[in-house]
Amino acid sequence: MIEILVSFLLFSGGVFTLLAGVGLVRMPDLYMRMQTTTKATTLGVGCLALAVAVGVGGAGAWVRAVAIIVFLYVTAPVAAHAIARAAYFVGTGRWKGTVIDQMQGRYDEKTHELRGAGPGGA
Amino acid sequence: MKLILTLPLVIPLATAALCLLAWRFRSVQRMLGIAGAFALLAAGAALLHAVLRDGVVATQAGGWPAPFGITLVADLFSAVMVLVTGLIAAPVAVYSSANVDKRRESFGYHPLFHVLLLGVCGSFLTGDVFNLYVWFEVMLIASFVLIALGGERGQIEGALKYVTLNLMASAVFLAAAGLLYRTAGTLNMADLAVRLRTQTEPGLAGALAMLFLVAFGTKAAIFPLFFWLPASYHTPPVAVSALFAGLLTKVGVYALIRVFTLIFVHDTPFTHNLILALSGLTMITGVLGAMVQNDFRRILSFHIISQIGYMIMGLALFTPVAVAASVFYIVHHIIVKTNLFLISGITERLGGSHALKRLGGFYDSRPVLGLLFLVPALSLAGIPPLSGFFAKLSLVRAGLQVGSYAIVAAALAVSLLTLFSMAKIWAEVFWKPAPEGREQAAAPPGAARGMAALWLPVVALALLTLYLGLFPEHFYRVCERAAGQLLEPAAYIEAVLGARR
Amino acid sequence: MRSIILSTTAKLLGPLLLACSVLVLLRGHDAPGGGFVGGLLAAAGLTLRAISEGVPAARRAVRIEPHLLLGAGLAAALSSGLPALFAGQPFLTGRWLRVTAPLAGEIKLSTVLLFDVGVYMVVLGTVLLMVFTFSEE
Amino acid sequence: MTALMAVVVGALYAGAIYMMTRRSMVKLIIGLALLSHAANVLIFTAAGLKRGAAPLVPPGGALPAETTADPLPQALILTAIVISFSVLAFALALLHRTFKVSAAEDIDQIRSTEQ
Amino acid sequence: MNLAAAVMSGFAVAFLAPVVHRAARAYSGWLLALFPAGLTLYLAGLAPAVWRGEALIAAHEWAPSMGLSLSFRLDGLSLLFSLMITGTGAVVLAYAGGYLAGHPRLGRFYTSLVFFMASMLGLVLADNLILLFIFWELTSISSYLLIGFDSEREKARQSALQALLVTGGGGLALLAGVVLMAQAGGSFEISGLAGAAALIQSHALYLPIASLILIGAFTKSAQVPFHFWLPAAMEAPAPVSAYLHAATMVKAGVYLLARLSPVLGGTDFWYVTVTTAGAATMLSGAVMAYHKSDLKQLLAYSTVSVLGILTFLAGLGTGYAAAAMAVLLVAHCLYKGALFLTAGTVDHETGTRDIERLGGLRRAMPLTAAAAALAAVSMAGLPPLFGFVSKEMLYEAGLRAPLHAAALTAVLVVTAMLLFAVAGAAGFRPFYGGSPSTPRHPHEGPPSLWLGPLLLAGGGLLLGLAPALMENAVRYAVLAAAPGQPVPLKLSLFHGLNTALLLSAASVLGGLVLYGARARLIRFGPARALGRWGPARGYEAALAGLNRFAAAQTRVLQSGHLRYYLLTVVGTAVALTGFALIRGGALPRQPVFGDVRWHEVSLVVVILASILTAVRTESRLTAVVALGVVGVGIAALFALFGAPDLAMTQVAVETLTVILLVLVLYHLPDFSKFTPRVGRQRDAIVAIAAGSLMTGLVLAAAAAPHSTGVAAYYLENSYPLAQGRNVVNVILTDFRALDTLGEITVAAVAGIGVFALLRLRPPGDKP
Amino acid sequence: MNIAADGLAAKSAGIVLVMLAVAMLLAVVRLVKGPSLPDRVVALDLVITVSVGIMAAYALMVGDVAIMDVGIVVALVAFLGTVAFAGYLERGGRR
Amino acid sequence: MNVVIALPAMLAFFLWELVLANLKMARDVLMPLGRLRPAVVAVPLDLKTDWQITLLSILITLTPGTLSLDVSTDRKVLFIHAMHVTDAEEFRRQIKSGFERRVRRLAP
Numbered sequence A: 001m002i003e004i005l006v007s008f009l010l011f012s013g014g015v016f017t018l019l020a021g022v023g024l025v026r027m028p029d030l031y032m033r034m035q036t037t038t039k040a041t042t043l044g045v046g047c048l049a050l051a052v053a054v055g056v057g058g059a060g061a062w063v064r065a066v067a068i069i070v071f072l073y074v075t076a077p078v079a080a081h082a083i084a085r086a087a088y089f090v091g092t093g094r095w096k097g098t099v100i101d102q103m104q105g106r107y108d109e110k111t112h113e114l115r116g117a118g119p120g121g122a
Numbered sequence B: 001m002k003l004i005l006t007l008p009l010v011i012p013l014a015t016a017a018l019c020l021l022a023w024r025f026r027s028v029q030r031m032l033g034i035a036g037a038f039a040l041l042a043a044g045a046a047l048l049h050a051v052l053r054d055g056v057v058a059t060q061a062g063g064w065p066a067p068f069g070i071t072l073v074a075d076l077f078s079a080v081m082v083l084v085t086g087l088i089a090a091p092v093a094v095y096s097s098a099n100v101d102k103r104r105e106s107f108g109y110h111p112l113f114h115v116l117l118l119g120v121c122g123s124f125l126t127g128d129v130f131n132l133y134v135w136f137e138v139m140l141i142a143s144f145v146l147i148a149l150g151g152e153r154g155q156i157e158g159a160l161k162y163v164t165l166n167l168m169a170s171a172v173f174l175a176a177a178g179l180l181y182r183t184a185g186t187l188n189m190a191d192l193a194v195r196l197r198t199q200t201e202p203g204l205a206g207a208l209a210m211l212f213l214v215a216f217g218t219k220a221a222i223f224p225l226f227f228w229l230p231a232s233y234h235t236p237p238v239a240v241s242a243l244f245a246g247l248l249t250k251v252g253v254y255a256l257i258r259v260f261t262l263i264f265v266h267d268t269p270f271t272h273n274l275i276l277a278l279s280g281l282t283m284i285t286g287v288l289g290a291m292v293q294n295d296f297r298r299i300l301s302f303h304i305i306s307q308i309g310y311m312i313m314g315l316a317l318f319t320p321v322a323v324a325a326s327v328f329y330i331v332h333h334i335i336v337k338t339n340l341f342l343i344s345g346i347t348e349r350l351g352g353s354h355a356l357k358r359l360g361g362f363y364d365s366r367p368v369l370g371l372l373f374l375v376p377a378l379s380l381a382g383i384p385p386l387s388g389f390f391a392k393l394s395l396v397r398a399g400l401q402v403g404s405y406a407i408v409a410a411a412l413a414v415s416l417l418t419l420f421s422m423a424k425i426w427a428e429v430f431w432k433p434a435p436e437g438r439e440q441a442a443a444p445p446g447a448a449r450g451m452a453a454l455w456l457p458v459v460a461l462a463l464l465t466l467y468l469g470l471f472p473e474h475f476y477r478v479c480e481r482a483a484g485q486l487l488e489p490a491a492y493i494e495a496v497l498g499a500r501r
Numbered sequence C: 001m002r003s004i005i006l007s008t009t010a011k012l013l014g015p016l017l018l019a020c021s022v023l024v025l026l027r028g029h030d031a032p033g034g035g036f037v038g039g040l041l042a043a044a045g046l047t048l049r050a051i052s053e054g055v056p057a058a059r060r061a062v063r064i065e066p067h068l069l070l071g072a073g074l075a076a077a078l079s080s081g082l083p084a085l086f087a088g089q090p091f092l093t094g095r096w097l098r099v100t101a102p103l104a105g106e107i108k109l110s111t112v113l114l115f116d117v118g119v120y121m122v123v124l125g126t127v128l129l130m131v132f133t134f135s136e137e
Numbered sequence D: 001m002t003a004l005m006a007v008v009v010g011a012l013y014a015g016a017i018y019m020m021t022r023r024s025m026v027k028l029i030i031g032l033a034l035l036s037h038a039a040n041v042l043i044f045t046a047a048g049l050k051r052g053a054a055p056l057v058p059p060g061g062a063l064p065a066e067t068t069a070d071p072l073p074q075a076l077i078l079t080a081i082v083i084s085f086s087v088l089a090f091a092l093a094l095l096h097r098t099f100k101v102s103a104a105e106d107i108d109q110i111r112s113t114e115q
Numbered sequence E: 001m002n003l004a005a006a007v008m009s010g011f012a013v014a015f016l017a018p019v020v021h022r023a024a025r026a027y028s029g030w031l032l033a034l035f036p037a038g039l040t041l042y043l044a045g046l047a048p049a050v051w052r053g054e055a056l057i058a059a060h061e062w063a064p065s066m067g068l069s070l071s072f073r074l075d076g077l078s079l080l081f082s083l084m085i086t087g088t089g090a091v092v093l094a095y096a097g098g099y100l101a102g103h104p105r106l107g108r109f110y111t112s113l114v115f116f117m118a119s120m121l122g123l124v125l126a127d128n129l130i131l132l133f134i135f136w137e138l139t140s141i142s143s144y145l146l147i148g149f150d151s152e153r154e155k156a157r158q159s160a161l162q163a164l165l166v167t168g169g170g171g172l173a174l175l176a177g178v179v180l181m182a183q184a185g186g187s188f189e190i191s192g193l194a195g196a197a198a199l200i201q202s203h204a205l206y207l208p209i210a211s212l213i214l215i216g217a218f219t220k221s222a223q224v225p226f227h228f229w230l231p232a233a234m235e236a237p238a239p240v241s242a243y244l245h246a247a248t249m250v251k252a253g254v255y256l257l258a259r260l261s262p263v264l265g266g267t268d269f270w271y272v273t274v275t276t277a278g279a280a281t282m283l284s285g286a287v288m289a290y291h292k293s294d295l296k297q298l299l300a301y302s303t304v305s306v307l308g309i310l311t312f313l314a315g316l317g318t319g320y321a322a323a324a325m326a327v328l329l330v331a332h333c334l335y336k337g338a339l340f341l342t343a344g345t346v347d348h349e350t351g352t353r354d355i356e357r358l359g360g361l362r363r364a365m366p367l368t369a370a371a372a373a374l375a376a377v378s379m380a381g382l383p384p385l386f387g388f389v390s391k392e393m394l395y396e397a398g399l400r401a402p403l404h405a406a407a408l409t410a411v412l413v414v415t416a417m418l419l420f421a422v423a424g425a426a427g428f429r430p431f432y433g434g435s436p437s438t439p440r441h442p443h444e445g446p447p448s449l450w451l452g453p454l455l456l457a458g459g460g461l462l463l464g465l466a467p468a469l470m471e472n473a474v475r476y477a478v479l480a481a482a483p484g485q486p487v488p489l490k491l492s493l494f495h496g497l498n499t500a501l502l503l504s505a506a507s508v509l510g511g512l513v514l515y516g517a518r519a520r521l522i523r524f525g526p527a528r529a530l531g532r533w534g535p536a537r538g539y540e541a542a543l544a545g546l547n548r549f550a551a552a553q554t555r556v557l558q559s560g561h562l563r564y565y566l567l568t569v570v571g572t573a574v575a576l577t578g579f580a581l582i583r584g585g586a587l588p589r590q591p592v593f594g595d596v597r598w599h600e601v602s603l604v605v606v607i608l609a610s611i612l613t614a615v616r617t618e619s620r621l622t623a624v625v626a627l628g629v630v631g632v633g634i635a636a637l638f639a640l641f642g643a644p645d646l647a648m649t650q651v652a653v654e655t656l657t658v659i660l661l662v663l664v665l666y667h668l669p670d671f672s673k674f675t676p677r678v679g680r681q682r683d684a685i686v687a688i689a690a691g692s693l694m695t696g697l698v699l700a701a702a703a704a705p706h707s708t709g710v711a712a713y714y715l716e717n718s719y720p721l722a723q724g725r726n727v728v729n730v731i732l733t734d735f736r737a738l739d740t741l742g743e744i745t746v747a748a749v750a751g752i753g754v755f756a757l758l759r760l761r762p763p764g765d766k767p
Numbered sequence F: 001m002n003i004a005a006d007g008l009a010a011k012s013a014g015i016v017l018v019m020l021a022v023a024m025l026l027a028v029v030r031l032v033k034g035p036s037l038p039d040r041v042v043a044l045d046l047v048i049t050v051s052v053g054i055m056a057a058y059a060l061m062v063g064d065v066a067i068m069d070v071g072i073v074v075a076l077v078a079f080l081g082t083v084a085f086a087g088y089l090e091r092g093g094r095r
Numbered sequence G: 001m002n003v004v005i006a007l008p009a010m011l012a013f014f015l016w017e018l019v020l021a022n023l024k025m026a027r028d029v030l031m032p033l034g035r036l037r038p039a040v041v042a043v044p045l046d047l048k049t050d051w052q053i054t055l056l057s058i059l060i061t062l063t064p065g066t067l068s069l070d071v072s073t074d075r076k077v078l079f080i081h082a083m084h085v086t087d088a089e090e091f092r093r094q095i096k097s098g099f100e101r102r103v104r105r106l107a108p
């Protein structure tokens, strides 16, 4: 039973991670690529870590699995945020299919401040 | 034994650590630096004394038996080298106090100096190939920083080449050490000696020998691997140049001698004849390089290369007389070359330049300095009865004994060109009248500061040169015994591996 | 980089990395890790701080000058080898003291641990020195 | 697998040397970084590759599992990693200064000490 | 006092000389002259013992391991030379005190001169070959310092260097020859080799040994074609020319020939080479002397000529020749010393040395003129001076030469004629006839300037009148130089009406004719051509050529281009290692793939692709990213192959590296392509060759038999003995803690280095 | 509780490892293709994350959780590299 | 509301969203790209503390087709990239009633 659960977790992790790879190659612009990788890997690695915890068992395995998941869930979005922000500054292009961009033109090129209010704002 | 083998490492490391802790206190660092250097000298003397008395000594760091831990071991060659390190460190430390400016002192000159000594002593004392790599790196990184410390353009540009080429050599060394471990299953040099001697098929060992030759050859600045040296040695403050000139390449030579007497002796007709050819080319290209230089320190730098050729000539001939001659030559060279660099610092201080054409007139204004220059300069050229003569004589005898006439001819011809170079410096710096307008530049502000600290080391080293020349027998005997231990390493192996065998 | 998200996360991750670093250091003798990785983790925590809040803030957080860390680390590592020397054993021979402490259970105090602490301090000091210096260019 | 790893070693060395022999300053750095990887992977591979068990003594036992990797090369590589990182960091600072003092990005222009 | 002390005291006095000079000032020359005078008396006191046939020996250990002993031996030959050295030394020192009075470097001049004297004395007294060589070199060095005494003049510096290089080069040949000879003969003691002559002469290396030693002797004694340094050495002050370059040092080569001819001589090679060199030198020297009008040049070439004669005599190897040599040595020392000193005085007083511009000086300086006249007469070989005795014996020796006696004698006669004319030009011409105006107004100098020349020239007269005084000295010199040969003659002015006397008369006549026709003959003499195309030009051309070659070589090797350096180092490594690898046959025929897992293959591909990206990209940041992927890929491999510690460290370090790279790259230039295509291809070939080599090495290592190494020990003892479960960490902190200690030192220094490099800038540098 | 080294889970882990490695390869495709630097950094980010997954799957396969420790360190520090790149780009550093 | 209740509630909601998101993502990755409607939407924030804002942005990044890009310097607006936006206003409402509400409850 546990073997099956572990295998299921493993395959889920593998598939999601693989999808992240596919998405990274396939998606047409940076932001969409980030969408796929961030999401898929968090669940991918999450499943894999859980698989270890369940499969190997014991406090050591569980602590490690949880640690990996927590750390990854905290750090991955931060990294994504940092990259996305930077991409805006260097003007990385958006896919032509992007329907709305309410962040356009809100960054101050000098101070790097991001205006909250103003044209197009909420 | 334990203490006496450890002190040459503990003293410089402790000095460096204390200097770091006293980061903000320059004068404290300076005093620590000088005290540490003299302590190292004392430790070196004690070590040599112990080795002369007891034969090869060894201790296992961490208390783990060889070949599992790291062995510190000193045969006569190692002990002599450690002592010479102290003999150079102490005068240069004193000299530094007047030659190295406050800015450099504030940015770690003293700890770096002692880390360099640590790397040098570690290299001389370790009995482990990988540990040798580590000490090489310790020495190198300290030298990297020392050569660039101050940030002047020449320093930085010289350092770029120095660093890159030495890193390449380190990479080769590291790869060779790793492959050697795979081949022999051990890193302990004595153990390696045993294992490789009993190995029936040389196979990979020959290739590894070449890797070591390239790695150590680069550090030793032999032909055609020496480029980093003339590109950089003349750029840092004189005290640093002097320390480098004395010690750094010699660690490479030491390593060459160590591995090509202890470990890679399975194919001497090939390896040692190759080294012989390289030694000749090193002598010649080095001395020719010196011929065309017009800067005090650059002439000296090229001569380092040339003389490295002599040192490995003894190794290549591979007879007791030859190896003894190599050891003698190394020690002679370290003392003399350091001193010449130190003297170049004094003439620079007084004349404001290292360029020969901007110097001159010191024969009249500083006759004693002239005499002090002649002692190491003539010694370098092998003029009797100075230390260099006996070094040269022994090599010539060794070469003629085994009928290596070509190398002897090269050695003699090169010594004539060395004399030419020294005469050139003498004529330009001392004989030639001071160039126009030097009078004003002659006494830059603060030139008088700490002149005693510049002179005393020079006098001390000159006396040492005279001593080795006028009374060479005692030291030559030591070299002979050292050569005996190198060529017949049973005692070394026994001391390291002990009763295990 | 001025970012609310980054700096807030850094406030969480910084101490976490420091705690992990100590853990890695102490467990290093028995599990993957040790003084070196420990030092790197601690340095990573402070580097994160330097990136998110600037070097001055990170410097304030360290309190000690990196140079002193280097000196102290080297001194610690070196001095871990000396007791053996005084006891007539070879340099760096390990000497052990077992202490049972509440919570942590049995702790092995040893010169080897002192050595690893020295490694930790040196690595932390040197990485901080590098990161700070490069950042302040 | 050893053969494949040997290819990696060769590629690392070749890449490192090619990059180090460029005249562009920054390429030199990349080359140096590759070089340190090269040596590490070489030692690791040459020492013999063993899948799985790390050289750890399991809790309760006194000996590691039967077939663990050789711990010594690992220790050597660890030391080498630290050293090469340190040296690389220094080289970075040096290149930075070189560019500042000589304002040349072409290493061929950097010859003031040899003229 | 023994011989060693006598020699060594000279060195002590040399370094005391400046002190003495400072104390005694005007009298320093006289005071210092007392020292060699005392030595002369001491040596003269030993003469009776020597003439009883005893060899006085003083042997001390110096460096026995290297064949060097401080052993001195006084026999007839040494005695003759050492008396010349000390006696002339006293005269010259006294003269120098006057000649260089008030010169700021006089103190150091004394040092060099006395140092030379001690060295020269050591040279002729040494019994040990290495010891002899040591003194030989010391005379070269002191000669160098003395020639360059007027160092403000570039000519003086160059001449000094020239002399140093020529004699120094010869010295090195001598060293090689001496060592070989000692190895062949089994002893470094000359006295010990005496019995080994047959052994050495039949040795396979006899020819090289003899040639090398002859080169040494010929350079020192200015034999053609090595003679050119001697005229150039006339840059030195007169006392130096008189002492070193006439009376003593240049005779060292002759001494060596005489000293070693019992060991090496007697062979055809020796006979032909030495006599030919001597004959060529005496003739060409005399011709060139005849053509000179500079007083010192003329004397210098005549010295060359006489050195040729001496060499010639040494080569003949007969008792007659040895005796003639001994007599000529003394005669030449006396008259040439005197002539150089008077030439110096003339120069000193008038400001010129050009004999065309000199004349009638005997009125202003009668004592000097007298000395010059006496010396010139001796040089011309006229009775009743010692020079006449010498010439008679010379002809006698020539007539009795074992081979080609007639031809050789003819050469001697021609030389004598030329020297007769030269003697006239040097000793009479400036002092007689009209008095052209000179730069300075001449008058007789202080006693120090005329007493010495007068003493030397008077010595020639005394010995000419009573040649028997020299009989013992000559006999025992001959015994040493030509042992076993008959010493048939008694020294006297008149031997009866024989061939030698007729030849003498003929040469006087010929000499008179040449003297008279000098003005006309020198205009189309061959000497001009010799001066233009002679070996001096060869020396200069060789030096210039060597310089050019050195410059070219250094330009090629030390090009300043880092990448060529790297390529050379890598190329050397590849060539040597590759050769050894193939030679050792360690390469496996087939690579061992073993079992491979797909994920591992993927990782390998990831790494390879990233390396390629890093190398090929034109964006430096892309390269850094690719580098990061390489690092992570390697870390993953570490983790897969049982090295979690490694993987962990690798990732942490990799991250840090990326951070540092990114921080620094901000300030650095972009990637650029500077190298043209061909260069890139060349570099790629070298790089790929190096990579292939490393691959090959790994494969070879993998194929090699796995020796049971030390690994098991760590695994077994990590927990039981070192109390750690992480074996890798235990190795790092315990088994091999010393490595780690060094490693953290590296790390610490790197940190300081980064800090210092970026923060410490030269003053005036903008931040 | 523990899983057998040759059990179903271990076999699955073997297959999953290949999937993960392929994901990594795909990331490298993006690394090579770019086109912008942020794209490449995202690729690096994915490589790092996938490597954590590989370590987890491998830990399961060989039943050695020590390898997970590596994953923890990766998860903790590797994002710093990405942040550093971002900072570089924000400061206007050249590609 | 009490943190003791809020935290598990939020975690449960988050996990559910996470799984959902990933399934959607799987579809997005594999289906033709033309179906996607990516957009960057400015969402005004009612959250006060940095911790809340950060937590919200992390949760948003971790879940369905949304990615927090940045927070305005005055902390009043969160910019979110989303894969399927037909109506920006609708999207804002979803975010505010979904995660923001829960985060606000967690730490008022």
Ligand code: NA
Pocket (backbone or CB within 6 Å): C036, D078, D079, D082, E732, E740, E743
């Ligand atoms: Na370490």
Ligand code: NA
Pocket (backbone or CB within 6 Å): B062, C092, C093, C094, C112, E733, E734, E735, E737
């Ligand atoms: Na230990």
